[in-house]
Amino acid sequence: MMGGLQRLGRSALLFFERLGRGNLFLLRVLAGLPSLLPRGHLLVQQLYSVGVLSLLIIAVAGLFVGMVLGLQGYYTLVDFGAEESLGVMVALSLVRELGPVVAGLLFAGRAGSALTAEIGLMKATEQLSGMEMMAVDPVKRVIAPRFLACVIALPLLAAIFSAIGVMGGYFVGVGLLGVDDGAFWSQIQNRVDFFDDVMNGVIKSVAFGFVAAWIALYEGYDAVPTSEGVSRATTRTVVHTSLAILSLDFVLTALMFD
Amino acid sequence: MLEKNNSMDEVVVRIRDLHFSRGARKIFDGIDLDIRRGQVTAIMGPSGTGKTTLLKLIGGQLKPQRGTIEVAGQNVHKLSRSKLYELRKRMGMLFQSGALLTDITVFDNIAFPIREHSRLPESMVRDLVLMKLEAVGLRGARQLMPSELSGGMARRVALARAIALDPMMIMYDEPFTGQDPISMGVLVQLIRKLNDALDLTSIIVSHDVAETSAISDYIYVLSNGRVVGHGTPKALQETDSAWVKQFVQGLPDGPVPFHYPAPDYAEELLAGGES
Numbered sequence: 001m002m003g004g005l006q007r008l009g010r011s012a013l014l015f016f017e018r019l020g021r022g023n024l025f026l027l028r029v030l031a032g033l034p035s036l037l038p039r040g041h042l043l044v045q046q047l048y049s050v051g052v053l054s055l056l057i058i059a060v061a062g063l064f065v066g067m068v069l070g071l072q073g074y075y076t077l078v079d080f081g082a083e084e085s086l087g088v089m090v091a092l093s094l095v096r097e098l099g100p101v102v103a104g105l106l107f108a109g110r111a112g113s114a115l116t117a118e119i120g121l122m123k124a125t126e127q128l129s130g131m132e133m134m135a136v137d138p139v140k141r142v143i144a145p146r147f148l149a150c151v152i153a154l155p156l157l158a159a160i161f162s163a164i165g166v167m168g169g170y171f172v173g174v175g176l177l178g179v180d181d182g183a184f185w186s187q188i189q190n191r192v193d194f195f196d197d198v199m200n201g202v203i204k205s206v207a208f209g210f211v212a213a214w215i216a217l218y219e220g221y222d223a224v225p226t227s228e229g230v231s232r233a234t235t236r237t238v239v240h241t242s243l244a245i246l247s248l249d250f251v252l253t254a255l256m257f258d
Numbered sequence: 259m260l261e262k263n264n265s266m267d268e269v270v271v272r273i274r275d276l277h278f279s280r281g282a283r284k285i286f287d288g289i290d291l292d293i294r295r296g297q298v299t300a301i302m303g304p305s306g307t308g309k310t311t312l313l314k315l316i317g318g319q320l321k322p323q324r325g326t327i328e329v330a331g332q333n334v335h336k337l338s339r340s341k342l343y344e345l346r347k348r349m350g351m352l353f354q355s356g357a358l359l360t361d362i363t364v365f366d367n368i369a370f371p372i373r374e375h376s377r378l379p380e381s382m383v384r385d386l387v388l389m390k391l392e393a394v395g396l397r398g399a400r401q402l403m404p405s406e407l408s409g410g411m412a413r414r415v416a417l418a419r420a421i422a423l424d425p426m427m428i429m430y431d432e433p434f435t436g437q438d439p440i441s442m443g444v445l446v447q448l449i450r451k452l453n454d455a456l457d458l459t460s461i462i463v464s465h466d467v468a469e470t471s472a473i474s475d476y477i478y479v480l481s482n483g484r485v486v487g488h489g490t491p492k493a494l495q496e497t498d499s500a501w502v503k504q505f506v507q508g509l510p511d512g513p514v515p516f517h518y519p520a521p522d523y524a525e526e527l528l529a530g531g532e533s
């Protein structure tokens with residue numbers, strides 16, 4: 001009985017300690033962002049490795065999600081004779097929800113896990129310590145550019161996901177199922193609002209990029225510096241980021257579309 | 259090079275009453291140590307005594323619970339972050355693993371600290387890097403990636419990187435561990451030669467008694483969180499301290515016990531099942 005209570009207390013303390021350290025880490029990263037200004041090349045390299053290298057999986061997933069939306073939407077709408085609204089349905093689902101969320105989940109799996117493994121291995125092989133001893137702050141030199149790259153890359157990836165998804169919906173709806181071409185696009189144009197829909201989607205994906213970067217980089221930086229520790233941290237990154245994105249999505253949706 | 263008053267000139271690293279523990283485990287229990295300018299000082303002790311920890315304390319990566327560490331007259335743990343970074347530019351450190359950046363070439367590894375800390379034109383960076391590589395005999399290996407280097411070469415590259423900013427001192431963490439006899443010999447000579455040619459102060463942390471004694475001017479022996487003996491290599495060979503004798507002559511049992519602390523052997527066998 002006492003043992004159980006003690007263990008509970010202990011894990012609660014450890015949890016809050018880790019949370020505190022995670023917040024301090026975030027502050028240090030944010031404070032390190034201005035030092036990136038004179039060294040754009042560091043950011044560009046990272047944009048390539050978290051952004052460009054995630055492009056293929058995002059594009060393919062976007063296409064299939066859009067196609068499925070086209071199919072399912074058509075079968076539901078056609079019963080009400082409302083199949084001309086297919087375009088709106090596909091576009092709004094993607095722009096408001098699926099674009100940011102699915103792109104975020106894929107990003108956590110593709111880029112987030114890679115970042116955790118990379119940083120964790122740099123720690124395990126004393127590369128981070130080595131930098132510190134060369135009077136180079138690894139948070140500024142290594143972490144900050146990766147952080148900013150994530151925050152920039154995810155909104156762009158989510159936008160590409162949504163755009164390709166709409167194409168997929170168009171291909172299935174108009175191309176295969178015979179929905180009217182003009183109605184598909186004109187309804188999208190009329191009913192999708194730039195601020196209420198598109199911008200809210202962008203805000204979501206920025207928030208997800210922020211959270212994904214924070215979790216992935218902190219897990220790497222705080223990993224137990226052994227091969228086991230790094231592999232566990234990598235798994236945790238994917239699990240925690242996915243849960244964080246899904247729950248944050250609920251909160252943001254409730255705030256934005258009430 | 260640096261003109262300072264004489265009393266400071268002598269001792270580059272001064273450690274007084276150093277206490278450090280990790281959790282409940284005491285690693286240092288009151289250590290006093292002086293590292294003199296221009297000398298090669300060895301700090302020896304069995305694995306796990308905290309030799310690496312000591313170097314990290316000197317470099318300001320860890321903070322002692324009690325006691326002071328002064329490097330070049332400055333208390334390392336009282337410095338602001340930027341002052342500490344300034345000081346670190348004058349301390350080179352060679353990690354046990356080499357700690358080379360694995361995603362860039364040998365050349366870029368050595369250029370890394372130079373590019374980070376100066377705005378020199380690329381042609382000058384190139385000349386500096388080639389000079390450092392020449393000093394360790396690896397000018398021809400500059401386009402290799404760290405993964406293509408042998409263990410001995412990796413340490414020499416790390417050494418070239420450690421002297422890239424022309425430091426006043428270098429700390430070596432177990433430079434000889436896991437080296438074949440030839441690269442060991444090369445490293446031993448290199449450490450001594452660089453120390454004298456570049457007017458450095460060197461600290462070697464090691465448990466390879468023979469190699470380290472051969473090039474050291476002064477040796478400290480650590481055990482159980484304390485300095486158990488110190489002196490010139492010669493004096494230590496003739497010591498009558500049992501601790502130091504066991505270590506220097508490599509005897510398996512002695513004051514440093516062969517057995518990790520455990521309950522009585524016979525009792526434990528008889529007690530049976532409840533491990």
Ligand SMILES: Nc1ncnc2c1ncn2[C@@H]1O[C@H](COP(=O)(O)OP(=O)(O)O)[C@@H](O)[C@H]1O
Nearest residue numbers: 280283285303304305306307308309310311312
């Ligand atoms: N990051 C760490 N966390 C907890 N204990 C550590 C850590 N690093 C080292 N230790 C412990 O501190 C002691 C001294 O380690 P170290 O300085 O690496 O010894 P040495 O270099 O002399 O072999 C060891 O018992 C080791 O287990």
Ligand SMILES: [Mg+2]
Nearest residue numbers: 309310354432
């Ligand atoms: Mg060690």
